[in-house]
Amino acid sequence: LHDHIRGHNPDPGAWTLWKGNRLKIMKTAIADPLHLxxxxxxxxxxxxxxxxxxxxxxxxxxxxxxxxxMSGADWARGAGSVDGAVLSEH
Structure with missing residues (x-):
């Protein structure tokens, strides 16, 4: 997924849905496992x-x-309670 996001940035972009609206994921980093x-x-x-x-x-x-x-953290603060929420393709 990390390489998919890098390869599609900036266009066409890698996106997902949050509450029915497109959310383009611009940049990620591999993180220590959180078992999510x-x-x-x-x-x-x-x-x-x-x-x-x-x-x-x-x-x-x-x-x-x-x-x-914007940063992922800034988006999360503005989006409300995202802990445990699921992003989707549909």
Missing amino acids: APSVLKATKKQLFIGTGAGTLEILEVQPVGKKV
């Missing part, structure tokens, strides 16, 4: 993580529809 199920989010004050089939990624930058690129 695939697509499940974990937010801290300064970081946002997502589980994958191969481990854990830190989501460094995202771009919500119609907004500028």
Whole structure:
């Protein structure tokens, strides 16, 4: 997933859905395992993580529809309670 995101940045972009709206994932980093199920989010004050089939990624930058690129942590704070939430493709 990390390489997929890198390979599609900036266009066409790697995206997912959050509450029915597209969320473009701009930049990630491989993180220490947090034992999250695939697509499940974990937010801290300064970081946002997502589980994958191969481990854990830190989501460094995202771009919500119609907004500028922002840090994953900033997006998570504005999005409300994301801990345990699942991002989807549909």
